[in-house]
Amino acid sequence: MTRRKTLISAFAIVAAASMAACSSGSGGSGGAAGKPQSGGDLVMARADEATSLLPSVPTDNSAIWIIEEIYSTLVVPAQDGSGVQPSLATKWKQSADKLSWTFQLRKDAKFTDGRPVTSADVKFSIEQVQKKSSPFAFIDAVITKMDTPDAHTIVFHTAKPWAPLPADMALFANSIVPKDYGGKSAQEFAKHPIGSGPFKFDSWTKGSRLKIVKNTDYWQKGTPKLDSVTFNVVPDSNTRATQLSSGQIQINEYPSNSSIKTVSKTPGLKFSSFPSSEVDYLGMNGSRKPLNDVNVRKAIRLAIDKEGILKSVYYDRAKLAGPYLSPTTWAHNDAIKPTKFDLKAAKAALAKSSVPSGFTTTITISSGDQDASAEAQLIQSALAKIGIKLKIKSLDPSALYSAKGAGNYDMAFGLYTTDIVDPDEIARFGGTFSGGVHTLYTWFNSPTMNKLADKASSGSDQASRKKDYDQMQQIIDDNVPYIPLFYVPGNYSYSSKVHGFKPGATGNYFLEKVWLSK
Amino acid sequence: MLRWLVRRLLLAVPVVWGVVTISFVLMHLSPGDPARTALGEKADAASVAALRHQWGLDKSLPLQYLDYLGQLVHGDLGQSLYYHSSITSLMWQRLPVTLVLIVFSAILAVLISVPLASRSTTKPNGAAALVVRLFNAVIQGSPTFFIGSMLILFLGVRVAIFPAGGYPSSLGSRAWALVLPALTIALSIVPLLVRGLRAAMIESYSSEYVTFARSKGLGTGPIRRRYVLRNAGISGVSILGIQVGALASGALVIEQVFAIPGMGSMLMTGILNRDYALVQACTLVFGLIVVVVYLVTDIVYARLDPRARLS
Numbered sequence: 001m002t003r004r005k006t007l008i009s010a011f012a013i014v015a016a017a018s019m020a021a022c023s024s025g026s027g028g029s030g031g032a033a034g035k036p037q038s039g040g041d042l043v044m045a046r047a048d049e050a051t052s053l054l055p056s057v058p059t060d061n062s063a064i065w066i067i068e069e070i071y072s073t074l075v076v077p078a079q080d081g082s083g084v085q086p087s088l089a090t091k092w093k094q095s096a097d098k099l100s101w102t103f104q105l106r107k108d109a110k111f112t113d114g115r116p117v118t119s120a121d122v123k124f125s126i127e128q129v130q131k132k133s134s135p136f137a138f139i140d141a142v143i144t145k146m147d148t149p150d151a152h153t154i155v156f157h158t159a160k161p162w163a164p165l166p167a168d169m170a171l172f173a174n175s176i177v178p179k180d181y182g183g184k185s186a187q188e189f190a191k192h193p194i195g196s197g198p199f200k201f202d203s204w205t206k207g208s209r210l211k212i213v214k215n216t217d218y219w220q221k222g223t224p225k226l227d228s229v230t231f232n233v234v235p236d237s238n239t240r241a242t243q244l245s246s247g248q249i250q251i252n253e254y255p256s257n258s259s260i261k262t263v264s265k266t267p268g269l270k271f272s273s274f275p276s277s278e279v280d281y282l283g284m285n286g287s288r289k290p291l292n293d294v295n296v297r298k299a300i301r302l303a304i305d306k307e308g309i310l311k312s313v314y315y316d317r318a319k320l321a322g323p324y325l326s327p328t329t330w331a332h333n334d335a336i337k338p339t340k341f342d343l344k345a346a347k348a349a350l351a352k353s354s355v356p357s358g359f360t361t362t363i364t365i366s367s368g369d370q371d372a373s374a375e376a377q378l379i380q381s382a383l384a385k386i387g388i389k390l391k392i393k394s395l396d397p398s399a400l401y402s403a404k405g406a407g408n409y410d411m412a413f414g415l416y417t418t419d420i421v422d423p424d425e426i427a428r429f430g431g432t433f434s435g436g437v438h439t440l441y442t443w444f445n446s447p448t449m450n451k452l453a454d455k456a457s458s459g460s461d462q463a464s465r466k467k468d469y470d471q472m473q474q475i476i477d478d479n480v481p482y483i484p485l486f487y488v489p490g491n492y493s494y495s496s497k498v499h500g501f502k503p504g505a506t507g508n509y510f511l512e513k514v515w516l517s518k
Numbered sequence: 519m520l521r522w523l524v525r526r527l528l529l530a531v532p533v534v535w536g537v538v539t540i541s542f543v544l545m546h547l548s549p550g551d552p553a554r555t556a557l558g559e560k561a562d563a564a565s566v567a568a569l570r571h572q573w574g575l576d577k578s579l580p581l582q583y584l585d586y587l588g589q590l591v592h593g594d595l596g597q598s599l600y601y602h603s604s605i606t607s608l609m610w611q612r613l614p615v616t617l618v619l620i621v622f623s624a625i626l627a628v629l630i631s632v633p634l635a636s637r638s639t640t641k642p643n644g645a646a647a648l649v650v651r652l653f654n655a656v657i658q659g660s661p662t663f664f665i666g667s668m669l670i671l672f673l674g675v676r677v678a679i680f681p682a683g684g685y686p687s688s689l690g691s692r693a694w695a696l697v698l699p700a701l702t703i704a705l706s707i708v709p710l711l712v713r714g715l716r717a718a719m720i721e722s723y724s725s726e727y728v729t730f731a732r733s734k735g736l737g738t739g740p741i742r743r744r745y746v747l748r749n750a751g752i753s754g755v756s757i758l759g760i761q762v763g764a765l766a767s768g769a770l771v772i773e774q775v776f777a778i779p780g781m782g783s784m785l786m787t788g789i790l791n792r793d794y795a796l797v798q799a800c801t802l803v804f805g806l807i808v809v810v811v812y813l814v815t816d817i818v819y820a821r822l823d824p825r826a827r828l829s
Contacts (some may be wrong), residue, residue, distance in 0.1 A: 206779065206782075208777075236683070242683070
């Protein structure tokens with residue numbers, strides 16, 4: 001959904017919040033924790049509707065964040081993204097030959113229809129994700145065979161030694177569904193999904209709201225605190241902001257950047273940023289001249305005033321990016337610093353290139369994205385100073401997607417996030433030619449990157465894996481196929497009555513820990 | 519009458535076929551791949567190819583077109599690629615919402631326009647007329663999403679009479695929640711209606727039958743109700759009929775602003791995700807709505823004005 005952020009709507013937001021400030025004045029607990037209370041119905045507003053609640057189908061956050069509440073996975077990501085923690089599995093171990101992983105399941109976990117969760121359910125669930133038409137088939141492709149020696153043991157055999165497997169098992173797509181969908185067809189099951197998570201599916205009015213209720217039989221006793229959570233679809237960002245001020249909702253999933261200031265000033269409302277794995281970057285098509293010249297790309301990197309963009313477009317709600325792996329992963333190479341804005345050095349770099357006096361190129365942005373448009377204009381005026389004439393062209397999001405995939409563009413913005421807590425997925429996606437989309441549509445192809453990624457995923461010692469990832473980040477930094485611009489947090493505005501809301505680096509909401517004060 | 523109706527319905531067939539064909543061609547020619555959009559950029563090429571095959575997108579375009587027409591003839595709107603469910607069932611959920619919204623706003627538009635128009639015609643150069651003209655100019659100059667946001671702001675937050683968007687589950691509060699969006703859409707056609715009505719009323723006031731009624735000693739009220747409004751109403755009906763297209767497209771935008779789960783938000787989602795079948799179905803249904811409303815307008819027109827016969 002395109003989110004319009006026009007001047008008018010920005011004005012509306014400011015006016016709305018100031019009015020709310022005048023009229024509400026209800027105060028609120030101001031974030032004081034206190035003793036967690038049970039009960040209450042939490043209402044969240046989001047921009048888009050969930051696509052499907054079948055774990056093997058969706059790629060959209062709207063669906064993913066609900067799936068994580070309805071189903072359980074073998075393990076869950078730690079809130080800080082540093083590793084995984086037990087969930088349905090209590091213990092897991094890699095075999096001595098490193099070619100298999102054995103997981104022990106807990107015995108007290110039940111699906112909401114009363115049946116116990118067994119290893120047969122796990123096997124069935126993973127097989128669904130391995131099907132060719134599933135978006136995350138690539139994650140489970142390494143699993144060659146699954147054994148179920150008893151009801152509470154599952155053994156994954158892998159094609160090669162595979163350190164990221166526990167992290168893979170924490171992926172929402174690998175959520176455990178009942179074997180054979182409890183005798184239903186996939187489509188029928190998707191209408192009334194059954195899981196073993198903290199919440200139970202209640203109802204779904206397509207286009208409007210999806211409600212989940214407390215699973216009273218959840219194996220983690222004492223949780224969840226909330227009686228229910230309702231996800232309302234509210235496409236317009238102004239309307240979401242006003243609904244929050246008027247108390248119609250408690251959490252706004254996507255507050256617009258321009259609304260942040262007024263929200264944090266309004267009594268009874270809070271705004272928080274949570275560390276997320278999101279990296280926003282500027283991609284360059286290295287299969288085209290003169291962007292195939294590393295000196296040109298370096299000149300562009302030097303000429304961009306990232307701090308200026310951070311202030312005026314991101315309202316300071318992000319960090320300048322250095323290496324391509326974000327600080328939320330342990331593999332982040334903090335020796336690589338963000339490139340300093342330096343026009344002189346930029347000119348010097350361009351002088352060494354094939355086009356010393358500059359050239360004309362195009363940046364393609366997503367139509368309706370006001371932030372991208374502002375950002376592109378800032379970059380346009382920066383590049384003009386070193387003789388690069390940048391034209392701005394806009395395409396609708398789906399068309400832009402295709403253009404990038406076909407290599408039919410010069411420069412474009414993009415973003416990536418990781419789905420698992422292990423660095424393997426994103427290191428490959430952002431760094432290797434075959435591990436995703438031609439190294440983020442740049443056509444940068446380095447065999448060394450592939451070798452390093454393979455070596456890192458087969459090693460089991462984190463320190464030596466870190467060395468490989470450090471080197472991968474160094475190669476990207478040296479060759480500049482794309483420019484990591486910002487590490488962007490997850491932004492939420494919400495009522496001060498909401499406590500314990502702390503989304504993880506992989507986006508998980510952990511709603512079982514959330515409670516509402518009266 | 520019956521023959522006329524049959525002929526009109528037959529004439530509607532090529533119109534609807536044209537709508538279907540144009541939307542099919544436009545959707546399939548626009549760049550973007552629904553399979554890639556559904557699977558995300560991380561999925562590998564084999565997965566995308568598998569899904570394209572599953573959805574029949576690897577067939578040639580003429581073949582897909584014939585398949586689609588065959589489906590339509592059997593009354594099947596196809597499967598939504600994005601929502602993973604049958605479009606017919608989605609339509610049953612979404613269409614009533616939008617229809618209610620359109621009818622509601624048409625009623626409001628009439629309720630607002632008629633008093634405004636008659637106010638401004640009793641003294642065509644008086645203060646009331648000036649206010650109405652100013653109101654018309656301001657409303658016509660403001661985009662609907664802006665009017666919507668402002669209404670939410672004043673009547674939803676500041677004076678919290680109405681909810682700030684949303685679509686509650688109980689019927690009573692649902693009707694209440696539809697007032698602001700319906701008002702917003704209504705306002706978008708009010709200026710046109712007022713102007714049309716006003717012109718027709720002024721013309722009517724200067725006609726001989728009004729002079730005759732006056733000389734007979736009838737008061738202003740009865741003259742306005744019995745002669746002027748009745749005659750001016752004929753042009754009002756045809757303006758309203760023609761503007762139903764505008765009401766429908768107004769609903770498209772306003773449903774987004776007010777978070778109403780109607781056809782508009784579904785069409786937007788469909789377009790952005792290249793959900794071919796869904797967009798085609800929505801266009802088809804919108805097309806049908808307009809065709810039917812034009813038909814109804816003609817019938818009403820003929821009832822009001824005996825000079826226009828249905829033949």
